Amino acid sequence: MAEARYDLAIIGGGPGGYAAALRAAELNLKVAVIEKDKVGGTCVHRGCIPTASLLQCAYVLDTVQRADKFGISVEGVSYDWAGMQKAKNTAVNRLFMGLETLLKQRKVEIINGTATFSEPGRVQVETGSETAVVTAPNIIIATGSQPQSIPALRSVGDIAMNTTQALEINEVPKSIAIVGGGAYGVEFASLFRSLGAEVHLIEHSPRLVPRDDEDISKRLERIFKKRGINIHTASKVEAAVLVDNKIEVELSKNDEGQTIASDKLLVTAGRIANLDNIDVDSLGIDTKDGFIITDPDMKTNVDAIYAVGDVTYNPQYANFAFSEGIHAVEIIAGINPPPLNLRQIPIYTFGYPQLAKVGYSEEEAVKAGYDIETVGLPFQVIPRSAINKEEIGFAKMVSVKGGPIIGVHLIGPDVVDLISEAMLITNWEATAADVAQFLHPHPAFTEAIGEAALKLAGKPLHSL
Known part of the structure; x- marks a missing residue:
């Protein structure tokens, strides 16, 4: 040996x-x-x-x-x-x-x-x-x-794909049910919807991306619904069976049952x-x-x-x-x-829209005992949105009152590329006044962070 x-x-x-x-x-x-x-x-x-x-x-x-x-x-x-x-x-x-x-x-x-x-x-x-x-x-x-497999789905064997298998399928299904509304589920839902599939996104929690700020989660659901993605939150998977070459997924929500039929089943819930x-x-x-x-x-x-x-x-x-x-x-x-x-390392989700965050959500900050203030800024006030014909996007800042910014949350186009600045802001404990004095390239989506800081500092420029 x-x-x-x-x-x-x-x-x-x-x-x-x-x-x-x-x-x-x-x-x-x-x-x-x-x-x-x-x-x-x-x-x-x-x-x-x-x-x-x-x-x-x-x-x-x-x-x-x-x-x-x-x-x-x-x-x-x-x-x-x-x-x-x-x-x-x-x-x-x-x-x-x-x-x-x-x-x-x-x-x-x-x-x-x-x-x-x-x-x-x-x-x-x-x-x-x-x-x-x-x-x-x-x-x-x-x-x-x-x-990770879900006990209720183990009986269907190869019918239920995991994320690794979903990357290697031979053709895009006409319809797919995705179990898990976290980052993995959201990314695959966005992918298959862009390719024309009918998508059902199933999440056990009351909202998608439950670890994200609630305002971001609500906006994601609205955008996904507008894209035609069927969302089933607060829903538990009870079983799945193969019927006439279709996978029927049995759900329960508030003691009521529902059955969803799809060509494919993808499980993204946990690892x-x-x-x-x-x-x-x-x-x-x-x-x-x-x-x-x-x-x-x-x-x-x-x-x-x-x-x-x-x-x-x-x-x-x-x-x-x-x-x-x-x-x-x-x-x-x-x-x-x-x-x-x-906590001060960015977390992100790709797809359309992208999600990115760093630091505390509003709920987390309150639970941690901070006396906070928050601002929200729709990307529609950013001139780049008009140029790019983008109707979505939202920035949220969480700050200690009179103190540093402790959380930044973004949803919209290419926001993963914007979150690095927010990482520096929260790690260096910058205040809204600190950030507000440095105006951003114009017109660019990065102005969303600058505009949010201006608003938080009490001197908004392009927003009310």
Whole structure:
């Protein structure tokens, strides 16, 4: 049995794992990444990148279809699903090859195999017909997560797709029922609706994207309904059966039943941590709801064992994993980095419209005991909306009275590209008066943040 020694061993090569590895290499640590599939993880191969690629294709289609609003005549507009898949795969392969090259250039050892971790400082790796042993004084668990099944739907077997399978379907269904109204469900609902499918979006909570600010959630529902998406909130899935080549989903709401018939069923409700080969019991690692618990430095309760990314009890976004991986390595290297404030990292949802937020929602701020004030600003007051013929968009700011802005929430076109400024505002504890003195490019959608700050400061420009 071959044995190799490193300063740091990382189990999993997704965003958290590879970010940790790249930072460790910069700090001259001898580091190995153990990955059973391909580096990049779910994000690159089965999540963020392929989903965003298909949504970009859909966005281009939507844009061309409304070209007449700009005085441009386009006839015979259609989409080619195979072509969209090719565009998606091209993006994925390009990013994968670039990442693999970058890791090798940084002299990160990539070990392809399945890791089994049951003893601190020691990882067994099955590499085909051989078993290797990797030892390191510090171990980072970055094994990610996978789609979670719903008990009521297990009887239908292959009929119910998960998000990974939905990215690889051979053709776009004429109708689809999507279970789960969080970020994943909203993105796929937007995608399939843009491609002409009849969409039913089912959410157990009283509203879509229940972790977002309520004002944003309400606007999303209105926009989706206007797009023709059927929304079923406060609805519980009781069962699903195949009847005459249709999937009939039985729902209950307020003790009343409803049946929805669709060609396909997609389950996006939740994910579970990949811990099959991580013996948390033998290691003594604490978990919550099946996810690893860490402290703010990404340390588990077991000395020299860290966890980052989707395997932890933290929000499941690639940018969170990047931040966590970098932070954990800097702690290991003894750099003493600034505290990692996960609340001040942006959260986002792609599609049409996009959603983006950072910091506290109004409800969260009240529960936290802040004395707050809020403002809302429709994008219609932003001149760029008239130029782009966009009728949607809304910005909301949450501020401590007489103090800093602690939350920014956006819905509308390309708002994911706007949220970075809001991240700086909340992290640097800027007040509305601080932001209001810096006027933004005109005409541009980024003016929404500036106009909201002006309004919050009591000196609105283009709004009442």
